[in-house]
Amino acid sequence: MLEIKNLHATVGGKPILKGLNLKVSDGEVHAIMGPNGAGKSTLGNVIAGRDGYDVTAGEVLYKGADLLQLEPEERACEGIFLAFQYPVEIPGVNNTYFLRAALNAQRKYRGEPELDSMQFLKLVREKLHILHISDDLMHRAVNEGFSGGEKKRNEIFQMAVLEPSLAILDETDSGLDIDALRLVAEGVNRLRSEDRSIIVVTHYQRLLDHIVPDVVHVLADGKIVASGDADLALKLEEKGYTWLEQGGIQPLNEEARV
Amino acid sequence: MSNTQALSTADKWFRAYQALDQTADPGWMQSLRENAAKQLSVNGLPHRKIEEWKYTPLRRLENLELQTRNQREIPPVDTQFPAAIAEPSALVIDISDGSLQSRQETPDGLTINSLAGGLGKYEDRLRSLCEATDLSGPGRAFAALNTAFLDQGLLIHAGAGVKAGSILIRWAFSPAEAARLDNFRVFVLLDAGAELAVIEQFESTVGTENALNVISQVELGKGAALEHVRVQLESDRCSLLTSTSIRQAADSRYTYSGFDLGGGLVRHEIDASLTGPGAHAEIRGAFVLDGSRYVDNHVSVDHVSAGCTSQQFFRGVLGGRSRGVFNGRALIRAGADGSVVKQSNANLLLSGLAEMDTKPELEIYADEVEASHGATVGQLDEAAVFYLRTRGLSDAQARRMLTAAFCHAVTDQLENRTLADRLSVLLDEAMPDEPPETGRED
Numbered sequence: 120m121l122e123i124k125n126l127h128a129t130v131g132g133k134p135i136l137k138g139l140n141l142k143v144s145d146g147e148v149h150a151i152m153g154p155n156g157a158g159k160s161t162l163g164n165v166i167a168g169r170d171g172y173d174v175t176a177g178e179v180l181y182k183g184a185d186l187l188q189l190e191p192e193e194r195a196c197e198g199i200f201l202a203f204q205y206p207v208e209i210p211g212v213n214n215t216y217f218l219r220a221a222l223n224a225q226r227k228y229r230g231e232p233e234l235d236s237m238q239f240l241k242l243v244r245e246k247l248h249i250l251h252i253s254d255d256l257m258h259r260a261v262n263e264g265f266s267g268g269e270k271k272r273n274e275i276f277q278m279a280v281l282e283p284s285l286a287i288l289d290e291t292d293s294g295l296d297i298d299a300l301r302l303v304a305e306g307v308n309r310l311r312s313e314d315r316s317i318i319v320v321t322h323y324q325r326l327l328d329h330i331v332p333d334v335v336h337v338l339a340d341g342k343i344v345a346s347g348d349a350d351l352a353l354k355l356e357e358k359g360y361t362w363l364e365q366g367g368i369q370p371l372n373e374e375a376r377v
Numbered sequence: 378m379s380n381t382q383a384l385s386t387a388d389k390w391f392r393a394y395q396a397l398d399q400t401a402d403p404g405w406m407q408s409l410r411e412n413a414a415k416q417l418s419v420n421g422l423p424h425r426k427i428e429e430w431k432y433t434p435l436r437r438l439e440n441l442e443l444q445t446r447n448q449r450e451i452p453p454v455d456t457q458f459p460a461a462i463a464e465p466s467a468l469v470i471d472i473s474d475g476s477l478q479s480r481q482e483t484p485d486g487l488t489i490n491s492l493a494g495g496l497g498k499y500e501d502r503l504r505s506l507c508e509a510t511d512l513s514g515p516g517r518a519f520a521a522l523n524t525a526f527l528d529q530g531l532l533i534h535a536g537a538g539v540k541a542g543s544i545l546i547r548w549a550f551s552p553a554e555a556a557r558l559d560n561f562r563v564f565v566l567l568d569a570g571a572e573l574a575v576i577e578q579f580e581s582t583v584g585t586e587n588a589l590n591v592i593s594q595v596e597l598g599k600g601a602a603l604e605h606v607r608v609q610l611e612s613d614r615c616s617l618l619t620s621t622s623i624r625q626a627a628d629s630r631y632t633y634s635g636f637d638l639g640g641g642l643v644r645h646e647i648d649a650s651l652t653g654p655g656a657h658a659e660i661r662g663a664f665v666l667d668g669s670r671y672v673d674n675h676v677s678v679d680h681v682s683a684g685c686t687s688q689q690f691f692r693g694v695l696g697g698r699s700r701g702v703f704n705g706r707a708l709i710r711a712g713a714d715g716s717v718v719k720q721s722n723a724n725l726l727l728s729g730l731a732e733m734d735t736k737p738e739l740e741i742y743a744d745e746v747e748a749s750h751g752a753t754v755g756q757l758d759e760a761a762v763f764y765l766r767t768r769g770l771s772d773a774q775a776r777r778m779l780t781a782a783f784c785h786a787v788t789d790q791l792e793n794r795t796l797a798d799r800l801s802v803l804l805d806e807a808m809p810d811e812p813p814e815t816g817r818e819d
Contacts, residue, residue, distance in 0.1 A: 195769040200767070207764040211782025224774065225769040
């Protein structure tokens, strides 16, 4: 699905990613954990194609093709979805109107017929039902005045409607209380499937109690410094990121390889 | 524009005035015209040194052929009126080339007539309204021009307590070789407790270069309510100058919603005078500009009595080399205690060559006044553009969606939701396609 080789990226001229390697296969859920400033959000933004995030070396292959050549909307239409850490409020744009325009833009790109408002409404109802979300969200302007939890659920709802092949959830747990966290995680779990890969970017382990990843990576100073199964996250939570900086990686990696 | 040229245009118009045959008109009207023509001749046209007109590019009006009753062909032939924008239940009044075309049967309590037809019963009221028009100084040159050629007009009157429904006024031009300038006057009189919606639709075929100079005078009795909507979709070579004055008695309510989606040179002057306690004026508008078009809203609300409220709310989108002006004045006179004034003007510049001049003016001489104002000129939020693009919308689609949403803040305030929905669609269609300011490397 996704293969990142020796990725270097700068933000405002400052090097953030410094040789990142990552391989995500179809249907896998990967968690990327790391301390603040490690480059977690930068990775999501580079994959989504945000202006100002400049790739200076390395490559990103998505479904075997060069992803970095594509505009953000082309990446979206090819099946990449970024759930934002801070979803943008868009006053004056109705959530339903926006999402239908987005879905139809993607369908058009793929040569599929566009959905009329009745067909779209039917789809939306199904997805709302699956995710246990009230349809109240649909009548409001995109994210405007939404609580933190509502914004994150709206991201997951958009993901459900757009049905991406690769979803990157950028700190989807930040700012959520326990109940909201569980709701969002349940939503994500319902969207797990054999042909959909998910990258969960998080600072804390607690989200991974609910979304159990196949692989956990530790990102520090712009590189993946350790990879392992779900237990790695628990160990990290127990010992803290400072432990990494003090040379804890080696035994950890050895342990992970067993 | 130099002073000499301005005077020569005014002189040309003065000579046209001298050629008028006025023998059949009442004496007061003849003196009114004469006074106006003299003002025009003495003061000339406004020029860039007149503060109120310093941005208005009047040159394009100088070569137009002024239509007077001597030249005007009545009825004009072959005028194409646009499809009505209002709901089918609205009464439709068509005005072509500054002359009244059609009148429908009106319900009891509602009178619709031409100026000439209204003179019998309404002569005193119309005379006092006409005589109250400020013609002094070069800033009022187009009011003087309109008055000097006072001839064609429309009278709308709703009696006390009459719920008069909606009237749609469609403005158009007949096809003609020469570009011309027409004058027209509208009187809207609502007696105590009367209610009426007036929707004006200005639309012309592409390439039309005509100009229209309209004075509207509105009188609202105690507790009367007028909802005034103006939708302007003129060709980008057309000029439209309007001057609307509203006198409001106690507890009356005036709402204006102006949508300028077309037009080359457009200027609206809206002056509301809140003379009775508890009167309310809500004046809002959206304009969308591209090319080298110009739209100017000069709004002034005069709080004369205590306990009145007013709101000014304008949204502008400017692309190309267009230019917009918003001048919003609120005067709160001594004794107008407890007044509430809100003013907001926000603008989006889609191009580095577009220009917006916004000027709020608050003058407060009363106590316990609640006043707020804000004016902004900015660009689209790039974070929002990126957000929409990550969902699959193209850069252009994302920008159009955000730009249109910015103007929906005006349609959202309309009470007539059917009309608001139609206007939202028209706004969306009017959004200019502009490349992003920060060019990407591709």
